[in-house]
Amino acid sequence: MAARGGTRQRSGPSMADVAALAGVSSQTVSRVSMGLDNVRPATRDKVLAAMEQLGYAPNSAARALRYGTFGTIGMIAHRLARTGESRTVEAVVEAARVEGYTVTLVDLESPTSDDMTAAVARLGHQAIDGLVIVRAETAGPETLSLPPGLPVVVSDSRFVGHHPAVGADQTAGARSAVEHLLGLGHRTVHHVSGPEGSGPAQMRIDAWRAALEAAGREVPAVVRGDWSAASGYEAGLRLARDPGVTAVFCANDETATGLLHALHEAGRSVPEDISVVGFDDIYLAEQLWPPLTTVAQDFREIGRRLVDLLLQQVRDDEVLTDVHQVVPTRLVVRQSTSTPRSG
């Protein structure tokens, strides 16, 4: 951490400086600064003029020290620009703005417990009132050590009972994807999954399998992916060679994008030869070719609830544990799915 340089004082003019120039006490400057109304207009103008002249800006460190509050939420995320998670980040930042909070962001190099713990440690020393963990992936609740008393919310339902969690209804979402495909007449549905060890990935796998079993269908081997478009491409090359494959459910939209690429390249047409469903509904999903049928997550709602749940803890100074909110998903049917050719 090279952050702290010498004993340099960045601070510009303080209230005392303004007060001296305006010929009033610093408390009066404080009152003007806070917009209280019990200051004579003439005095207020003097103070404002002095502020203007000196370029005064309140020192937020001192304010935070006084208040015990920063007006800032910490957020830990992984692969900011690479997955649908960026929409969660966006939604949290937006919801936080509405509440008058800003968001301090830390990205993870890898989603392991070690990296997560390091990130938490770094943020724990930062100026935050609470912490949002966007997706824990491989980190489990037991391996995560947090500063005591720091309010936390997690967008991952595996943390139920440990931290308040808000998440999309992975299970219902995956099920709706499988049932949609079966309903179109496909005999079974293949699955390109997320990486091993990832909680959300496992939930989607489980729901996919359960839906197939509930319908009495054969459960093909999982094709392992890692959320990336490249892994979807790899999977697509393999699946394209198997003429028995007519429907594929991908763990997220990036993977589905790569899969579409591979299928096009292999000359298999979508949806005539193979139907494809994604998960997330990223912004580009409807502009892919063909436009992607996918399980939409309501990121905005998730972000809003994460922030609400966090601020509730911050404001009441209590740490919740066993809250678990599940936000419904919605199947968006576009043109990447249809009745199988043979059907």
Place this chain on the structure above:
Amino acid sequence: MAARGGTRQRSGPSMADVAALAGVSSQTVSRVSMGLDNVRPATRDKVLAAMEQLGYAPNSAARALRYGTFGTIGMIAHRLARTGESRTVEAVVEAARVEGYTVTLVDLESPTSDDMTAAVARLGHQAIDGLVIVRAETAGPETLSLPPGLPVVVSDSRFVGHHPAVGADQTAGARSAVEHLLGLGHRTVHHVSGPEGSGPAQMRIDAWRAALEAAGREVPAVVRGDWSAASGYEAGLRLARDPGVTAVFCANDETATGLLHALHEAGRSVPEDISVVGFDDIYLAEQLWPPLTTVAQDFREIGRRLVDLLLQQVRDDEVLTDVHQVVPTRLVVRQSTSTPRSG
């Protein structure tokens, strides 16, 4: 701003509490906390034990007040999850982490000067040492009022002379796209642009036009887009009807994605009928169908330089103005461009 609640004190145990429990002075706790070595091992252990027992964590507000530094950079961005900008955000966060800084993020509802000013005002009151403005779009240098003394960098070269700026070489990038297409034998190149009033959009338009004129080619009317995939789709529907169109340069990759969608839908094949070039090289560009030829920005380098330039100001306590760094772009040729059919 509902951020400041009552006079609630979030703060957990302080150094004084730890000191009392350990039976030492708070200064000794401070020394242990800072990892200084002039503390007897036995004393250190006592203090560490007390810290552990109380769950002590240093109060960063007090630290910041003492040091005059937060170890935090503010960043203003627009459309986090929607454009290639998310890669800049990611890069800045990463570069900041390397330097031991965290990043506080504020998103803009709209890229107007008013919104920008409001965001700056909000961040100005936050705990930041400097400010990164990811892209000013429609806000101009003259309309932007910043807290005096706050170091700033901007990822937009129109701010040269006002604030230090780092940006991709828009001009060379756009030119390379046009020259690539002309080199393949296309008579001219159409352009789907960014929104009116956007600086970067205008630079790409100008460079596109200049490249065509330099080659003595006809300059078609600009098709106005707004960075979104939907606008690219609209543009694509129009351009697909014109049989004279053989090559299109899109202002960014999202727009290009929408354009590809429209062309597929209209039955025009890419690149046989129409060649398409994008700008940014988003993660999905190589997995689109066909994989997109595009002008790659070195986001990581841009992020690194933004942070370097900002921290240089923060550390030396000086405000730079006329620094302007241009990061080269690189044309990535994939399969969305080829010799025109007739050529």
Place this chain on the structure above:
DNA sequence: ACGTGAGATGTTTACGTGAACATTTCTGGA
């Protein structure tokens, strides 16, 4: 045994703000 100095530890103070309380100034009524 005693002084010396290095190392360990304690005490004081300032950072900038704003709450709580104290004091001054003004307004209006008798």
Place this chain on the structure above:
DNA sequence: TCCAGAAATGTTCACGTAAACATCTCACGT
């Protein structure tokens, strides 16, 4: 004109940390 009460303004202090300076303790050499 003078007093009461309200409004405006000033003074003191605490928030938690760490630098600067002061004091204390101990090992070591003589």
